Amino acid sequence: MQRALFYGVLTAAVAFPLGYFVEAWMGWVLFYAGLSLHLAMHYRNFSRLERWTRKPVLDASLEGDGDWDRIFRRLYRHEKELLEKIELRERDIARLIAAVHAMNDGIVLLDGNFYIQFCNKTAERQLGLDSARDRGASIANILRQPEFVAYLAEADFSRPLTLRLDRYFERVLSLYLILYAEDCWLLQVKDITQTDRLDSMRRDFVANVSHELRTPLTVLSGFVETLQEIDVDAESRKHYLQLMGQQSTRMLSIVQDLLTLSSIESAPPPQDEVVDMATLVDKLHRDAEALSAGRHTIHLETEGQGDLLGAESELISAFANLVANAVRYTPNGGTITLSWKVSPAGAEFAVQDTGIGIDAKHIPRLTERFYRVDRGRSRDAGGTGLGLAIVKHSLSRHQATLEVTSKPGEGSRFAAKFPPSRVSGV
Numbered sequence: 001m002q003r004a005l006f007y008g009v010l011t012a013a014v015a016f017p018l019g020y021f022v023e024a025w026m027g028w029v030l031f032y033a034g035l036s037l038h039l040a041m042h043y044r045n046f047s048r049l050e051r052w053t054r055k056p057v058l059d060a061s062l063e064g065d066g067d068w069d070r071i072f073r074r075l076y077r078h079e080k081e082l083l084e085k086i087e088l089r090e091r092d093i094a095r096l097i098a099a100v101h102a103m104n105d106g107i108v109l110l111d112g113n114f115y116i117q118f119c120n121k122t123a124e125r126q127l128g129l130d131s132a133r134d135r136g137a138s139i140a141n142i143l144r145q146p147e148f149v150a151y152l153a154e155a156d157f158s159r160p161l162t163l164r165l166d167r168y169f170e171r172v173l174s175l176y177l178i179l180y181a182e183d184c185w186l187l188q189v190k191d192i193t194q195t196d197r198l199d200s201m202r203r204d205f206v207a208n209v210s211h212e213l214r215t216p217l218t219v220l221s222g223f224v225e226t227l228q229e230i231d232v233d234a235e236s237r238k239h240y241l242q243l244m245g246q247q248s249t250r251m252l253s254i255v256q257d258l259l260t261l262s263s264i265e266s267a268p269p270p271q272d273e274v275v276d277m278a279t280l281v282d283k284l285h286r287d288a289e290a291l292s293a294g295r296h297t298i299h300l301e302t303e304g305q306g307d308l309l310g311a312e313s314e315l316i317s318a319f320a321n322l323v324a325n326a327v328r329y330t331p332n333g334g335t336i337t338l339s340w341k342v343s344p345a346g347a348e349f350a351v352q353d354t355g356i357g358i359d360a361k362h363i364p365r366l367t368e369r370f371y372r373v374d375r376g377r378s379r380d381a382g383g384t385g386l387g388l389a390i391v392k393h394s395l396s397r398h399q400a401t402l403e404v405t406s407k408p409g410e411g412s413r414f415a416a417k418f419p420p421s422r423v424s425g426v
Contacts, residue, residue, distance in 0.1 A: 106173075106189030114139050114152060114185065126173060126189050139187065148175070162192070172196040201368075208370035212254055212385065216247035257386035260317060261369070264393045270311035274424050277307045280316065281340045281349070284323050288336060291327040297335045304342030307424045310398045318394035321387035322351040322414045330355035330411070347423045350415035357408040366404060367392035391416070398422055 100107055106123030110116060116137055119129050127143055134142055140149050151161045157177040165171045172195075176188040223240045226232070232240070285300045292298060308315060326336045334354040341348045358366070362373045370385035388402075391414075395402055399419050406412035 104191075106187075106191075108139065108187040108189070110139055110185040110187060112183035112185070116142070117184075123187075123189055126171065126191060151175070160190075205369055208385070209254075209258070212370065213251060216251045219247045220244055254386070257390065261386055261390050261393065264314060264317075264390065264397065267311075267314075267397075270314060270397055272309040273312065275308045275310060275312045275315055277340055277347075277349075278302075280312075280319070281338065284319055285338055287320065288323045288327060288338065291324060292336070295332040296327065296330055299335065299337040301337060301339040302341070303339070304347075306342035306347060308347065308398070308418060309422050309424050314394040314397065318391045318416065319349055321391050322349075322416070325387055325414070326351045326353040326355065326412075329353070334411075342423060344420065346420050347418040348415050349418075350413060352411065352413040354411040357410050358404075358406040358412055359408055360406075363404050363406065367402065 101120045101122075103120060103122060106126045107118075107120045108116060108123050108127070108129070109118040116129070116134050116139055118135070119127075119131050123129055124131060129142060140152055145163060145165070148161065148163055151157075157179075161175045163173045163175055165173060170193070171191060172193045174190040174192045176190075178186045178188065180186050223244050227237065227240060281300065281302065285298065288298050323336075323338065330336055330353040336354075337350075337352045339348070339350045339352070341350075358373055365371050366373075367388045369389045372385055392402055395416050399422060401417050403415045403417055404412065405415075
């Protein structure tokens with residue numbers, strides 16, 4: 001601007017003296033010509049600036065004359081700084097959105113009317129939402145469970161809502177509605193399926209323990225009351241005492257198995273002590289023959305050389321339960337085979353019988369506490385319902401797995417498979 005004014009004054013200084021010596025009108029012509037030239041330059045720069053304001057872009061080629069050049073340089077610098085700030089802000093927002101998508105909890109942002117504004121990927125999986133398709137839709141139209149609709153209608157969000165979605169693989173969700181930004185809502189969705197399952201198992205466990213102990217206690221209390229109130233002959237008294245002893249033994253077995261299971265669960269990781277498997281397998285074979293008392297044919301098979309690394313007491317407990325179950329559920333005259341095999345792929349202790357067998361639908365639940373395929377038969381056979389739970393926990397602490405194959409009427413095979421890291425001397 002200052003340079004343009006200078007050029008205008010210079011033109012006038014030259015034009016007026018020239019007009020004095022030549023013609024007056026010639027001076028005015030030169031004056032207006034110079035002024036028009038400078039106005040044209042300003043108009044050109046102003047037009048460039050006006051076009052740029054319609055669509056601002058970072059353009060280093062935006063240049064002008066004099067003060068216009070300084071103006072364009074400042075605009076370029078400001079635009080560059082602004083774009084850098086916008087890029088930084090967009091990067092922060094992208095990171096924030098990525099963090100929200102990575103959360104284990106589902107997040108759904110709702111407006112004041114509970115219309116969906118945003119949801120993360122976890123919420124999409126939990127609730128069956130689609131962030132692109134369902135944006136702007138009412139959450140009540142998507143999640144139509146009556147209890148959720150009633151929860152929204154009551155508008156009491158001081159407590160979470162527990163929602164069971166059977167159509168989504170029997171999921172159990174806990175929903176929290178939190179008010180934020182004056183009239184917006186954040187719906188937080190927690191998957192509590194595992195917690196609910198553990199609570200259910202705990203309740204079942206307490207109920208099963210109560211049931212298992214109530215039966216022998218009822219028998220004991222009945223016989224005690226009979227002996228206290230009625231005079232019975234010596235033979236009847238002996239019979240009653242024998243039954244009481246059996247029920248006491250049964251309760252003692254249940255309590256002992258509960259204590260064993262509790263000690264396994266709470267014990268520190270097993271130390272890598274060498275367990276002499278040749279001696280252990282031979283002892284298990286002899287125990288099986290003693291339990292069978294000649295009612296079954298007992299075989300022992302070994303293949304390869306090697307011992308196990310771990311807690312001997314836990315391994316004995318696991319293997320002994322497998323052997324006892326085979327003897328308990330194999331009819332008289334059946335065959336039971338104990339095998340110990342070692343190879344570079346690991347080791348396996350297996351018990352195979354020709355017993356009653358197990359239907360395939362029961363196999364996944366066999367290691368649950370107090371789970372019984374046939375309650376009456378299990379109780380008559382003397383089982384506590386905790387043996388396979390003890391086996392499962394003992395093996396898992398040794399990175400081993402229990403593999404069960406069975407067919408009703410043909411028998412079962414229970415195999416404890418150990419990884420090479422748990423085998424010594426291979």
